[in-house]
Amino acid sequence: MHAIQYAAPRTLQDALEILQEYGAKARILAGGTDLIVQAGTGARSVDVIVDGKRIPELMHLAFDPADGLTIGAAVPCCRIYEDPQISRRYPGLADAVSIIGGMAIQGRASVGGNLCNASPAADSVPALIAYRATALIVGPKGEREVPVERFCTAPGRTVLGEDELLLSLHLPTPPPRSGAAYLRFIPRNEMDIAEVGVGVSLTLDEQGTISGARIALAAVAPTPLFVPEAGDSLAGSAPTEESFRRAAQIARDASRPINDIRGTIEHRKHLVGVLTRRALERALERARQAG
Amino acid sequence: MSEEKNDRLESSNGDVSRRQFLKGLGGGIAVTGVLATATETETEAHPAPEPASASAVQRLRGKVRVRLNINGQEMTALVEPRTTLLNTLRDHLDLTGAKKVCDRGSCGCCTVLVNDKPVYSCMMLAVDAQGKKITTVEGLGTPEKMSPVQEAFVEHDALMCGFCTPGFVVSCTALLQKNRNPSLEDVKKACSGNVCRCGTYPHIFEAALAAAKKMRGA
Ligand SMILES: Cc1cc2nc3c(=O)[nH]c(=O)nc-3n(C[C@H](O)[C@H](O)[C@H](O)COP(=O)(O)OP(=O)(O)OC[C@H]3O[C@@H](n4cnc5c(N)ncnc54)[C@H](O)[C@@H]3O)c2cc1C
Ligand code: FES
Ligand code: FES
Numbered sequence: 334m335h336a337i338q339y340a341a342p343r344t345l346q347d348a349l350e351i352l353q354e355y356g357a358k359a360r361i362l363a364g365g366t367d368l369i370v371q372a373g374t375g376a377r378s379v380d381v382i383v384d385g386k387r388i389p390e391l392m393h394l395a396f397d398p399a400d401g402l403t404i405g406a407a408v409p410c411c412r413i414y415e416d417p418q419i420s421r422r423y424p425g426l427a428d429a430v431s432i433i434g435g436m437a438i439q440g441r442a443s444v445g446g447n448l449c450n451a452s453p454a455a456d457s458v459p460a461l462i463a464y465r466a467t468a469l470i471v472g473p474k475g476e477r478e479v480p481v482e483r484f485c486t487a488p489g490r491t492v493l494g495e496d497e498l499l500l501s502l503h504l505p506t507p508p509p510r511s512g513a514a515y516l517r518f519i520p521r522n523e524m525d526i527a528e529v530g531v532g533v534s535l536t537l538d539e540q541g542t543i544s545g546a547r548i549a550l551a552a553v554a555p556t557p558l559f560v561p562e563a564g565d566s567l568a569g570s571a572p573t574e575e576s577f578r579r580a581a582q583i584a585r586d587a588s589r590p591i592n593d594i595r596g597t598i599e600h601r602k603h604l605v606g607v608l609t610r611r612a613l614e615r616a617l618e619r620a621r622q623a624g
Numbered sequence: 625m626s627e628e629k630n631d632r633l634e635s636s637n638g639d640v641s642r643r644q645f646l647k648g649l650g651g652g653i654a655v656t657g658v659l660a661t662a663t664e665t666e667t668e669a670h671p672a673p674e675p676a677s678a679s680a681v682q683r684l685r686g687k688v689r690v691r692l693n694i695n696g697q698e699m700t701a702l703v704e705p706r707t708t709l710l711n712t713l714r715d716h717l718d719l720t721g722a723k724k725v726c727d728r729g730s731c732g733c734c735t736v737l738v739n740d741k742p743v744y745s746c747m748m749l750a751v752d753a754q755g756k757k758i759t760t761v762e763g764l765g766t767p768e769k770m771s772p773v774q775e776a777f778v779e780h781d782a783l784m785c786g787f788c789t790p791g792f793v794v795s796c797t798a799l800l801q802k803n804r805n806p807s808l809e810d811v812k813k814a815c816s817g818n819v820c821r822c823g824t825y826p827h828i829f830e831a832a833l834a835a836a837k838k839m840r841g842a
């Protein structure tokens with residue numbers, strides 16, 4: 334077992350300096366619910382753990398109707414669902430963060446860590462994609478913004494350079510008459526990894542016709558999967574069982590699952606269809622309530 | 625390992641810790657020399673970060689003395705930066721109430737309260753737990769003077785082998801601190817991160833509801 338160092342920088346600049354010095358051997362620590370096991374078992378080779386929780390920007394959580402929602406990369410899940418305004422404005426995100434592990438996980442685990450860990454089954458990611466979230470990345474050369482659907486590149490891999498870190502996630506304010514939802518299927522009742530997860534958002538026009546929709550899937554591809562054509566198929570349609578079925582079929586066709594202990598290809602494809610339809614129904618209900 | 629075993633309460637019981645002893649022996653430079661041979665390097669984890677060589681940020685490496693506020697007492701232990709709070713409690717501070725079962729966040733047997741919220745102590749580093757209020761199952765009550773939740777677990781026969789019990793007691797306590805009148809669903813949700821292999825769930829849920837009732841004075 335080799336020794337691991339720990340640093341708790343208080344500024345972004347200090348954190349970036351450590352990343353520059355150690356490259357891939359430095360890892361940012363948020364809640365540690367993925368990293369501590371990975372570092373402990375040697376699944377990730379780590380020389381320096383850089384605790385991000387003392388950096389104010391990483392712990393910042395704010396909603397403003399003009400700017401939308403900013404989630405600092407290390408903000409734990411519980412702070413999102415415990416904020417009544419945020420969970421009312423972003424119910425699809427609240428759905429996802431309130432099912433990540435149990436209470437003891439949600440008090441620590443962050444959405445930023447969920448994204449940076451780049452598991453194809455990460456629950457918050459389809460919800461983020463449905464909300465058009467962008468990831469704000471900082472590195473020695475400054476800041477850049479990446480849409481969340483392009484953030485993960487392979488299991489455990491992201492667009493982050495070795496000298497970069499995720500600063501925050503930004504979700505625009507949903508337009509009026511919008512709703513969203515995240516649903517997943519797990520083989521157990523609690524505390525399991527998604528066999529399939531589906532995040533959707535949709536917006537109605539004044540006549541009640543769908544003006545736009547977004548659909549993203551978890552655990553059916555090497556990365557979280559955005560299926561733009563499924564959402565686009567709904568634009569201009571009435572929110573009917575038929576249009577939802579059509580969108581669900583497109584999502585199902587786009588999924589590329591594998592067989593593993595949680596489920597078979599066939600079962601996962603079936604679930605994509607069912608969950609997409611149900612998530613659309615729930616999002617529609619919420620859009621109508623949002624008025 | 626053996627020399628770490630003498631980690632202990634720093635101030636409360638009047639014992640002299642190894643570090644204080646060494647301090648008393650030598651003074652500045654000589655002490656550093658002794659420590660360096662005895663335990664590689666020891667970094668004081670608590671004071672504000674001192675400027676290190678390359679960057680302005682202090683890196684903790686080698687052995688680190690952490691100061692923890694556990695069950696209302698200041699305790700210190702000499703650990704590595706990678707050492708989890710769970711290993712610190714069990715191996716360095718003789719607080720073995722939190723149990724090590726999976727060591728990877730899957731069972732809940734190591735649950736403690738950190739600033740009154742339930743946390744898996746196997747998934748938190750000791751260095752990261754400094755400056756926070758930590759409560760272990762030992763801090764909730766003693767065999768002579770049990771907390772209402774502990775008492776209810778006994779009364780309702782809410783355990784078989786008992787390995788999962790400290791974790792469930794802590795999770796239920798966290799719930800009842802926030803919610804005086806929980807439903808069965810609330811209790812199940814609060815316990816969703818705790819696993820009981822003996823299958824004592826129905827009695828655990830009864831115990832939690834009974835404790836809530838008792839605490840409300842109903
Ligand atoms: C019992 C248990 C149950 C779980 N259940 C679920 C579940 O139901 N659904 C689910 O999706 N996940 C689940 N997880 C996985 C995990 O909790 C989540 O992925 C969590 O959101 C990770 O966040 P964290 O803050 O703990 O990340 P950490 O462990 O701190 O970090 C995760 C990874 O991201 C990197 N990282 C973190 N922040 C940054 C940053 N700002 N910039 C660059 N890199 C960064 C770290 O270096 C590390 O590699 C579970 C885990 C456990 C132990
Ligand atoms: S030992 Fe910590 S959750 Fe199992
Ligand atoms: S009583 Fe044995 S594991 Fe719960």
